[in-house]
Amino acid sequence: MAWEERGGRLYYYRSVRDGERVKKEYLGRGELAETIAHADETIRRHREERRAQEMAEGELLEDLVAPALEVREAARVLARASIVAAGYHRHRGEYRRERGA
């Protein structure tokens, strides 16, 4: 979204996605163009704020989940190690008793 100077005057354009292409949409100049530009700017700012807020929330969620992930990994390793130590081996995702173990 931008104001472009043509012949000493400012005209407002905005970029619009059309499938894979991005088209430039002409919105003119004057009071109406300024109102539209102001609205576009407000929407853009709101989206950016929302995105930043979501990133912060995402990081918070990851922090909350992290300790449970560590315990999960420890439990998984200990369980597998205990099974293998007890004389089993993995065969196509299943545990089988090792002969003579």
Place this chain on the structure above:
Amino acid sequence: MNGALELPGDVKDRIRELQELEKRVEAGEEGARRELRRAVRESTPMVIARCADVSGKSRGMLSEAVSGGRPLIKEALEAKAEAMRSEIAGEDPTPLELLLAEDITNQWLVQEMLGAFYAGQFQRREHKGEREHKGATISGIAFLLKMQESAHRRYLAAIRELARVRKLQAGAPAVQVNTQVNILGSG
């Protein structure tokens, strides 16, 4: 990552050592199984104790997050998690079963927390007398859904792990469930 809630470095080292030994056993290395047995015997109490410590604190944090700071809900969630943990662990559990029961409860709580957070994204709420919508972005929702999916996978994996450990501990054959349908004649 919350530094206060990380497993200590020596526990992580033990876990890595167990992983390495397990790989060596699987590769058929002579004497590796004996070494693994020793490592499991020596590491289990320490790893389980530290995990229980981290796990307990983690449950507190997750309950707090789900409750949104409402003490009654937090207390109810913690009570439910505790009841769930002891029910899953069963009577006279081994230390490993206890750890796995703890793990399942944690993963359940993580799912609850993510579910509550996800629902909050669509909630309309009153703010200063006006209705406000949080208006989550598509990428935000996609991120949350991915987290939920992973959490669900981990929850199922934890359940599977406990079932496997119990089955192998008992040396029992695979559980077979048969369903009997009795059809009563109408005449």
